[in-house]
Each structure stands twice: as structure tokens, then as C-alpha cells.
Amino acid sequence: MRKPLLAAVLAAGVAVTHGASAAELNDMSWDDIVAQAKEEGEVTFFSWWAEEWWRTAAQQFEDETGIEVNVIIGDTGPTLNKLLAEKDRDEGTIDVIHFGGSATKTIMDASLLHPNIQDIVPGADKLDPKLSAVQEGVDVKGHVIPVYRNQTGLLYNPDRVSSPPQSWDELVAFIAENPNQFAFTDPTKGGSGQAMVQTALFNVLNDADRYEGDTELDEAKVADWDQVWAWFNDIEDEVIITASNFDSIERLNQGEVSLVVAWDDDTSIALKKGTLSPANKLYIPEMGLPGGGDTLGVVGNAPNKAAGLAFIAYLVRPEVQTQMNQMIGSYLARTDVAGQSELIPEEQRQQFGTGWVPAPYKAHFAKEFVANVLQQ
Template sequence: MKRKRLAAVLAALTLAVGVSACQGNGPGATKDTGSDSGSAKTIKVYASGDTNIQDLWQKTLIPAYEKANPDVKVVLQFDLHGENSSQVIAKLAAATQQKKDPGIDLVEGVGKQAGQAGLLADPKPKVPNLANVDSKVVAAAGTNAIPYRGSSVLLAYNADKVTDPPKTLDELLAWIKAHPGKFAYNSPKTGGSGGAFVTTVLDKYVPADVREKMTTGYDKDLEKYWEPGWKTLAGLNPYVFQKGVYPNGNNGTIDLLSSGQIWMLPVWSDQFLSGQANGTIPKTAKIAQISNPTFTGGSTEVGVVKASSNQEPAFAMANWLLEPDQQKAIAEKIAGYPVISLDKLPAEVQEEFKDAKPDQLRPGYNSDHGNDINNLWDQKVPGH
């Protein structure tokens, strides 16, 4: 599967400005890529997501940055699936209130939430490369968050078993019931691909003007519109994998597809394409996008922590992430969409991603509504 295939799929989408991210597993899952954490030349990074994002930082971004800046060490605290991201936000909030250094300089994966909570420093004077990112993408990222890569959730399927994949959400729901046990999605709290499926089913019943309010702000009373969606999701229990087994994390469902136990699943575009490139996803698997509505997608952000006493090197690294070489590396390593203007990238990257633009991706809900979705899913779906 070539990345050009994804560009062709996405060319057909009619999507809005987006923000999304894989989420999921705690601050205890720390990986240090350097020492001397007390030095002003050390950048302490918190990042979250799945193993492909962990590899991106550990094997590509950090080594490249340290090679280009030999007087700087980068210490990475990686939170697998971001399951304890709320604890990190609470830690940053307490440090900001108490005016104490939180021990984190740069955050990734929770940039939007941290920005909404007023926990990030203003990047505009310090990150000149932000001018190369579409203004709509920057606006969607929220207060002081810096978009640095994009991705979308798509529908992956075993083409040997599925010759006519669903093209709309209604067709997908009908397909699941017609093929018991052959579809799976991970619990939304453990990964954004499952979260996108849940969000998209809920969206089926939410009026467009209400959804816009729930995307840009928080009003718990509006969550009443989700009730038909929760009933639909609970009604799928007898038809999903093993009559109601929901894997842990985005990779959990991918493993089921690769082993032939299921035929269809929602998947992050970057994980799918990088998985096919490294052989963990079979070549018989293909991807498509549904409509009415589409799955969600968008940018992932970094942000420099307002309470950090070590902001300057963190801003420098954030600016570096938006340089063409790093955007090219992200595209090559995880098939992440570049967020800077494509005309600043090599011709082959321009061709592969010409239709994969983060400003065209359908947004997820406000992060507070997103947290409510995670908790309500646990209450309303499994075992019902």
C-alpha cells in the first residue's frame, strides 16, 4: 500500500477543520534518552500515543535533534496510549498555580488540552516556523498549541474477504451485523481509532449546529443527543469480535486483522501505512473512508509548558519540528501528514500528500466532551 493510495482516498473527503490524537498509559512508562536532567541544556518531553509514536520520538526525532544540537539532551517520558494524560494535565496545572517547575518542558499528544487549560506558553514570538502552518490548523489546535503532524482514522479491511467495503456509516453498521465477530474496535479510552468509531456513531444523531458547539466548547447538557448513539453501540455487542470483546489500544485491533481473526476495523492512517511498510499489516489489507459522517481526524500538537523554567530550548525544538526535514521524516517514518505548506517539501512528499491536508479533516469533540465519551462508553456499552 503506497501513501499515494491514502492521498487518493482522502481526495474524496469533504471534511472540516480537525483535531485528534491517539490516547492512552501512564507517566510510569518513562523512557530516558538522555541524562543530566537538571541542566539548562536538557529538554524534558512528555509524549503519548501508540508504539509507532514512541518509535518516532525515540528512534528518529530525538537522535536527529541531539545530533544537530550536541550540547542538548532530550529526556523522553512516554505515556503509552496516554491513559494517564489527565494526571499529567493536573500536574501541570498544580505547577502553574504554585509557580513551580513541573519537570516537563514540552508536551506532545495533550497539547490541545493543555492549551485549553491555560498551561502553555505563547509560541508566536519563539516559533517563527508556525507561520508555515495553515492558519485554520493553528486555530483548531487551540490556545498556544503547536500542530506538528496530522492523521485521520480510516476503515481498514481484508480485501480477500471483503470485496465491497461499506461506503457510509449506515452500511458499516449493517455490515457488522451481517458478519458477526468480524469487526472490532478498541475501547475509546485506550486509543483514538476506537474513539473515532464511537464518536462517529454518536455523531449520527447529533444536529450539525449542536455538534459545532460541542466541538468548540463544553456544555454537558448537549450530551443528551448522544443517547440514541449509545443504544446503537450497545446493540452491536453481540456482533463485534467475540460478542463484546474490545481490544486494548489501537494496535490491539490491528493485531486481530493481521492474524485473520477479524476482517474490518477503524485504524489510524499513519499506523496502517507504516504497518504495511514494515510488514506488520498484510498487503491484503486495504483502506477506505466512510461518509455520512466520516471518521474524525486532524492534527496532533506540541506545546511549551508555561510553568517550565527551561522554555527557550523547548521552543527551539518545537520550531525545529516544523522544518522541512523533520516534516519529511514524519511523513516517511509514520506516514503522518505534513502540517507545513507542501511547497516547502520535496516533490515526492508533495505528490504523496497533496490531498491529505489537516485543515480538511473532521474534528473530534472538545476535550471535556471527549473525556465524557470515554467514561460514558464504559458505563453504557460493554456488557449491555
């Protein structure tokens, strides 16, 4: 339950001043940060989903430390607007924000985060090095902590696919030889469909590096995408485009198709619910498929920075990461601990998992797919 003082603060948009300055905090030992965190006594944490998990973790953290976590669930857009509106105050009203790749550019461009927390949080060196460095094309400069990962792969029925495709040419051949047995999601309805479109962009154009480092869409770099839309139109009668990530998995489980693009966490959830046969297998092909994840940051003008860091450190502890994986299916950000059933081995994730193109390109190709493929 939120403390009366904090409720009044949030309602009035006024900050309570306590805790160490940014410079002092980065020079403190971890023991001193924990002591400061207990003195602060509370954390305000924003997320947009998985409320049951965050409240469970918050209660466990409070039981262990005595530090109360006020979990607030809301859409990312209004939360970012609130952070931007409070940016120039000495202290704001949010301590820790949980965010996905699409918000990263806004957050980094506006310098909304406390710097270099990867140098502070214990165990940060055990977290996925890819997501620790770049989130959807944006250099995060050590200012964020990965909390979980998600990875797309090819999910197949081994009774019907004896030799699952590894290369782009093998996938193209599979589609031609097995009409209507390959499915992917409408990219406006699910990220697994976005993974398929991105993989086609990279392979049809034979160029996976042209978008690297961009934080804005470069029109010159999308001028030849018509070749990709032509490829999709050429195979439209040989593939199934599904209505959602889970629709793809359900069609595979029912035997309508034999190979789909799927998320690892959606697959884990379907297996847990019994809506997917455990005989089906998920893997990242050697040609690569994209993955990423979501991150945590301490807000630059947070009133409770030390307590925020302590809560983040708790969330990436091995046993808490494992509990999260079991509860909501999202895969651990840690690379030194295997998740439940480990659908995709860590070695495969590191070797074949690719990053997403910068968010402006993702948004653009989803829109262009609708206009040039679905509406044709």
C-alpha cells in the same frame, strides 16, 4: 547527558535566569532568536512516549547547533502538576512540553504557554491548519505548534470488500449484510474505538455541531445519548468489539473480519513490522472520521525560550518530519510533504478528516459506552 547545573536546578526546583523576555522574543528576528538560543545553550524537553525518537532528534539538533536537549520522559499528569506548581515563579524548570489533546484545556486555561509561537517558528504556515487552530475542541490561539498528526479511517481487505462504505447509511448496511465482519475497539482500550463511538453520536443523532466550543460537559447535550447506546445494543450480535487498536488490525490480517476502524500510524507500524498485508487499504470515508495529533509549546516562564523555539523549529523541518514518520509511524504535521507510503492522501485528510469532540465529552462517552453497552 544532562548538564550538572541543570540536574541541580531540577532537583532543587530553582530556575536559572537568562534569555530574552516574552515581549522581546516575539519582536526578534529569527536569526536573533537562533543567536539567543545558542547563548542559552540548552533545552529541557518533556514528553510521555517515543523516547527513542526524541533522543535521536535531540542528538541531531545538538550536533547541528551545539544546543543540548535534555529529554525527560514521564506521565503527562505529573508534568502538568509540575508546570502548575511553578506557574507563578519568574522562571520554571521546563522549556518545551509535548502534549496531547486531553491536556490542552488545562494548559490553555492556566495560561502556561508562551504566546503566539505560530507567528515565530519558520514553517508554521505549512502545518496542518486544523490542528494549528483547535485541539480537541480547545482554541489554541496560536500558542502551540503541531508536531505530528494521527487520523482514524476504515481499513479493509479489498478481496472481501469490493465497495467499501462511504456514508453512514452504507456502513449500517454493510454491518447488516456482513454480520461479524466489521470490528472496532472498546473505546476505553483505544482511540479507534472512540472514533467509532463519536461517529455514531454524530450520525444517530444527526448533529455533529452541538459540542463545538464547549470546554466543559453540558449535561443537556448528552441527555439523548440513550438513542446511540440503543443503536449499539441493536447491532451487538453483528459486530466484533476488540481489545485494542492493534487487535483490530490483527483480526483483519488473519481474515477474521474484513473491515475495521484503525489509526493511520498503527496501520503504518503494522505494515512496517509485516503484521499486516500491504494488500489491505485505509481510507477516510466521506461521512468523516476523527483525527487530531499532538503539539509542542514553549512554557511561559521557561528559562530557555529561544532554545526551545529553535528545537521546535527543527522538529517541524521537512526532512526531520519525514524521519520521524519513518521511525515511529506518526504522520507529519506538515501538509507540504508526503509521509512514508502516504496511506491517506493529504486531500482526503483535509476534506473528510473531522475533529474530535472536546475532551470532556470523549471521556464521558467512553464511560457511558461501558455502562450502557458493554455491561448490558
